Amino acid sequence: MSNQSLATRAVRGAFWTGGGLGVHLIVTLIFFRILNLEDMGYFIWAQRVLVLFQMVGVVGLNDALIKYQDVSRIHFSSAFWACLFVGVALFVGFIASEWLLIIWWGRTPNIAAFFDIAKPMALIIPLASVSGIVKAILARDLRFQSIAISEMVAALIAAMVGIGLLVSGWGIKSAVWNAITREIALLGGLWIAAAWMPSLSFSWAKLKALLPFGFNVSGANLLNNINNNLDKVYFVPVLLGPVAAGLYAFAYQYTMVPLNRASVVLTRVIFPAFSVVQRNNQTLRRGYTRTITAIALLSWPALIGGFIYGREILLLVKGEEMLSALNPLRLLILAGMLKAVGTVVGSVFLAKGKANWSFRWTLVNLIVFVPALYWGVRYGIDGIAAVLSVAAVLFLVVTQILVNRLIDLRMADYFKSFVGPFLTTLWIAVALVAVRSLTDLEPVEALLLGVVVGGIAYAFAVRLFARAFVMRFWRDFRGQ
Template sequence: MPAEKALATQAIHGVFWTTGATLIQLLTPLILFKFLPVEEMGLFDTALTTVMLLALIADLGLSSALVQSRQVEEVHFDTAFWTNLAFGSALTGLIFLTAPLVSALQAPESPEAFWRIYVPLSLLIPFASVSGIFRSRLQRELDFRHQALAEVFSILLFLFTIVLLLWASGGIWSVVIGSVVREVALLASLAWSAAWLPRFSFSQAALREMLPYSLHLTGSRALNYLSSNLPRFLITPLLGATAMGYYSFASRLTLLPLTRLSTIITRVSFPTFALIQDNDDLLRRSYLKAVQSIALFAWPALLGLFVFVPELLAQFEMAPALLVLRLLILATLLKAVGVVVGSIFMAKGKANWSLYWSLFSVVILVPAMYWAVPYGIEGVSAAIALTSLLFLVLSQHYANRLIQLDAAAFLGVLVRPTLVCGLVVTVLAGARLVLPAPPLLSLSLGGLLGAGAYLLGLRLFAWELCRQYWRGFRGRSMTGSAST
């Protein structure tokens, strides 16, 4: 089927081009834990969490509305750009006015240190608010390559800025300035790739057309972001910046990569699914292929990390994060296979479903966190793992109903990833008992053994899937549905 072939090829190319950029972005902050105090990294992550929530709101969902709608003209892009720029600038001004109050609430033990991070970091919001408009033009054309190249350029500049400022003894300012530089570079590179600049035009009628969808989506995304990052809003004020630093380190290896993976999948799957929103049969096959692919490539890495958590933490002197990291790994295993659900809701025009689901998630998580916080970051992580199971079951039920997907078919595509994981865990658990004592050597050898076990697992249990991915990447036909 030509349509399925083209979409599969575009989707695989999109994941390929964006994964490298994401890996660089995720590894860089981890390195900072080697050079900066845990407390300062805890304050930075708390400030960044708030700033990125406001940046998400500043987008107003207009960039996604531009992708979802079948009938979009230049005036819609112009209107969305100037609306987002004005709103993002207004939010930045609001941060400057309310920073003393927010600092006292979010970091009562060190409000001045928090303020010095929070205020300059907020300068990225206006740039982030409009970058999605340029990205939407590339998404409509399924041009994932140029999106990824823009990400790579911005992240490399981010890394260069951090290294330069750390060398100059910039301390925590290294990552603050680097974050703003990255957002500016991303906007500039997306604008160059899209080969488009907004005109000085604005249409209230065009804005009214987009707002019903975009505001539902904004509410959904804001609530979803709040539910995903609720611990980050609570740990620093209630447990302190040091506890936040340990939690932040663990989440950067688990939940944060999942968030980035979710962003990649949404940028690739949403425009792809939107093109076939009226073809439920093709949509089901594409959805199952996406779920199976995520499990096949994410689960083995997470379980390998689970086995060698002590050796990894020894390299960063982060031993207090051991139980936290393992609990968050379990949560991420569950969350990973549910990241595509949001794209199904959006592609089907059910932005209100996303909103209601996110609201439900917050209603469940708030009392869960209230119960968990007295037990420290370990209790918080346990609550996240337990609620992840509940959310997976319920969200999958609604997604299945929307595209008329049988639950057995969904579970069936997870069989092969489970077999691969079983082999990887068996090899690594046995090897860890006999590997040399030095943590770094043990970790390195474990990584090599894990990679070998993973490749063997693919050859034994998922070789035809790998052949399909390769054919899809080369633009050849990917026949059949997801393998069971």
């Protein structure tokens, strides 16, 4: 490893890993604008189901390889072959599940449309299973920029394939092959960056040393993903239909998905960094509070802009037919502001060896969440979004209390971390509300004006309320 400081590596890693996500969101926006809502509803439904299979496929071994200090080549090779076996088995099981569902319910239009999209996308399961192990090699060395470049290149290659197929008239299959291409290109890029190949040897003893931690992490991740995706896997698409699923998917895609992806990115960057200093609570506290301040300072202003200009955004994407997603969009933005600052909690649990805490809390959360969603679905996608907003408050409060116990963080110091971001966001909100109320423009013009005014307000607010923090962040990025 180079002599860069831990802070520099973490900050640069977090910065670079946003590129691939940005490309992905732009391409998805193009798909939403051109393809019909029903097809996009089925596509997002398939994506969410396959994410659950991917969670199982990696068995938490990637995090176990990062967590344990004394791992050898045989540990990585054994984990690789285990994940490949599990990934292939899950792929076969997913394909076979179509026949089981047909036997149970018959070949309904929903089942047929879902599997027409999901079956080719199931190739992602074994690919994602093994790419997690290759990422772990790079993450152990804090080579986050290598991971980020691989992700950005993969997103760009996938974008060219997806948009090319869309222009050629492939319809929803262009989105399907965009997703598959991205995973193939990502695995190839990671492999090149890691310059690693698994040996043909396999040690059950080495694998067993990783499995307890891996099972805890995998179980917590799986339950967390079930918890996060119940609305998109069952309640909305099955009980409300594919059009509602498409509307809800858009609202979720541009509020919660960036935060969920950011959570994965931050865990990848911060968990290895926190693991290095896991026994030093003072350093952990400083790193944790700086991280949540940075997240709030970056995400809250953007989210409040989306809240204020939600109507214009929806009209621009697809016209009047999208306005049914306005209330869910705004409710999910409020939930997202809370979830954004809670993304680092998992990294603290993992670094402190408390993956079981995350698992248990997620299980409790799931028990409460299911009946709440059954209540919310009576009110359509508005009710589902309202349940998610309330759940975000509960989740943040409980998990933050647990984190405070782990790293000896006072609640007053926790809230102090948000003074700068809160004042910055409030300043921007006042400016945007004033401009929006004083003008009567078309959606494109209103959004462009909002971006300009919001950007200027952000620059002034940061200078007034968070200048010292931003300067320290910049020094870390430059390695000073």
